[in-house]
Amino acid sequence: MNSGASSKAEHWDVGPVAILIAGLMFMESLDASVIPTAAPTIARAFHVTSSQMGICMTAYLATVLVLIPVSAWLVEKWGVRPVLFSAIVLFTTASVLCAVSTSLPELTLMRVLQGAGGAMMVPVGRFIVLRSTDKANIIRAISYLTWPALFAPVIAPALSGYLITYASWPWIFLINMPLGIVALVIAFRIIPAGDHGNAGKLDWVGFYGTVLSLGALVIGAAELGKPHASSIVTFILLVVAVGAGVPTVRHMLRVQSPLVGLGALSIRTFRSASAGGGLFRIAVNAVPFLLPLLFQDKFGWSPARTGTIVLFLFLGNVGFKPLTTPILKRFRFRSVLIISGIISALSIVALVAMRSTTSVVVIAGVLIVSGSFRSLGYTCYNTITFADIEQPMMREANSLANMIQQLTNVFAVVCAVISMKVGASLLGSSQQFSFAFWVVIAFMLLAVVGAVRLPRTAGDSIR
Numbered sequence: 040m041n042s043g044a045s046s047k048a049e050h051w052d053v054g055p056v057a058i059l060i061a062g063l064m065f066m067e068s069l070d071a072s073v074i075p076t077a078a079p080t081i082a083r084a085f086h087v088t089s090s091q092m093g094i095c096m097t098a099y100l101a102t103v104l105v106l107i108p109v110s111a112w113l114v115e116k117w118g119v120r121p122v123l124f125s126a127i128v129l130f131t132t133a134s135v136l137c138a139v140s141t142s143l144p145e146l147t148l149m150r151v152l153q154g155a156g157g158a159m160m161v162p163v164g165r166f167i168v169l170r171s172t173d174k175a176n177i178i179r180a181i182s183y184l185t186w187p188a189l190f191a192p193v194i195a196p197a198l199s200g201y202l203i204t205y206a207s208w209p210w211i212f213l214i215n216m217p218l219g220i221v222a223l224v225i226a227f228r229i230i231p232a233g234d235h236g237n238a239g240k241l242d243w244v245g246f247y248g249t250v251l252s253l254g255a256l257v258i259g260a261a262e263l264g265k266p267h268a269s270s271i272v273t274f275i276l277l278v279v280a281v282g283a284g285v286p287t288v289r290h291m292l293r294v295q296s297p298l299v300g301l302g303a304l305s306i307r308t309f310r311s312a313s314a315g316g317g318l319f320r321i322a323v324n325a326v327p328f329l330l331p332l333l334f335q336d337k338f339g340w341s342p343a344r345t346g347t348i349v350l351f352l353f354l355g356n357v358g359f360k361p362l363t364t365p366i367l368k369r370f371r372f373r374s375v376l377i378i379s380g381i382i383s384a385l386s387i388v389a390l391v392a393m394r395s396t397t398s399v400v401v402i403a404g405v406l407i408v409s410g411s412f413r414s415l416g417y418t419c420y421n422t423i424t425f426a427d428i429e430q431p432m433m434r435e436a437n438s439l440a441n442m443i444q445q446l447t448n449v450f451a452v453v454c455a456v457i458s459m460k461v462g463a464s465l466l467g468s469s470q471q472f473s474f475a476f477w478v479v480i481a482f483m484l485l486a487v488v489g490a491v492r493l494p495r496t497a498g499d500s501i502r
């Protein structure tokens with residue numbers, strides 16, 4: 040890369056663009072996580088059951104997942120500025136429409152529109168930063184882009200709980216309106232134009248196959264997570280997912296311009312980081328889901344007290360974040376992944392040992408340690424994913440990595456719910472949380488095994 044390009048990369052990856060994109064990612068991640076806490080209140084307003092509200096979360100996640108690949112094609116056709124601006128407008132407008140919805144079908148439709156905005160906003164935003172960042176600065180860039188995925192699942196339960204308690208449920212969506220307007224104004228001033236007009240025809244075969252396969256997979260996973268899942272419906276959905284997915288993958292490997300380029304999987308660091316990082320993300324994203332249930336259902340705590348204590352995970356993330364970049368520059372990625380995985384697993388073992396009589400100070404300390412090393416591991420996996428990806432392959436690698444991360448977010452909740460069900464059946468309801476946490480520990484240790492198998496010098500090209 041020439042000096043002019045390098046200078047531009049250095050400006051964008053550590054400057055306002057990266058911070059703006061991180062803010063947009065936080066908005067999207069937050070909206071993906073607010074429904075569970077608000078579900079009972081919204082259900083009463085719509086005169087439906089809380090379990091029926093799951094369709095809103097499923098519709099949102101499924102829309103984001105299946106439209107991520109299209110966002111890359113739209114960037115090639117129209118350029119980053121119009122696509123990102125349209126995404127912000129769509130997401131913000133859909134948020135307001137969610138707030139004024141008067142029925143479950145109406146809210147679900149607005150959540151689909153929200154998901155369409157999020158599907159363009161997050162991958163396009165991350166692509167802007169990655170495309171403008173050279174390898175010398177990629178660690179800092181990824182550090183900016185990692186915190187939203189860590190903070191949002193922790194903050195969302197407390198934020199939605201307080202808004203519902205002291206305001207009303209529409210405010211969990213209305214808060215996006217001023218944020219979206221500010222983001223649009225800032226984006227208009229600082230987002231670079233970028234190239235466009237080089238897109239070929241959209242791979243419609245790949246698109247329809249991806250929509251059918253991933254849509255069935257997400258809905259089937261959501262069905263597994265229901266209190267009374269239908270085994271027949273789940274089986275049919277998973278068969279459809281596999282039946283459509285296998286020929287779609289074969290098609291994408293065969294055609295010249297596939298909807299989702301799979302070439303990045305031939306690069307070992309990308310492949311290993313996607314697999315090990317997927318296991319790690321399932322583990323760390325399951326913990327914020329399980330903790331509120333543990334504190335309220337087993338310990339008998341109030342929602343306000345629960346939300347306050349869970350925020351110590353957030354404090355660990357925030358407090359450790361300034362150290363992640365120096366650590367990743369000083370120590371090899373393989374060592375960081377192994378250590379962060381082991382300490383994260385030990386912190387979850389400590390959660391298993393906690394009781395309602397455990398000192399709040401001890402619980403807070405464990406959560407701070409857990410949050411700190413989940414932040415380090417998450418950032419390290421996200422960074423090493425792109426360590427050996429060259430700029431010509433960055434677009435397809437970014438889309439593929441985004442899809443994998445969205446899938447792991449879905450599977451984290453499903454894994455937690457199924458583990459609790461199995462634990463209750465095998466050991467009784469008093470041990471269901473312990474069983475679920477041990478399953479999470481197993482995922483974390485599998486991620487550690489994957490890290491051990493990485494080459495010692497993996498990712499050194501960006502250190």
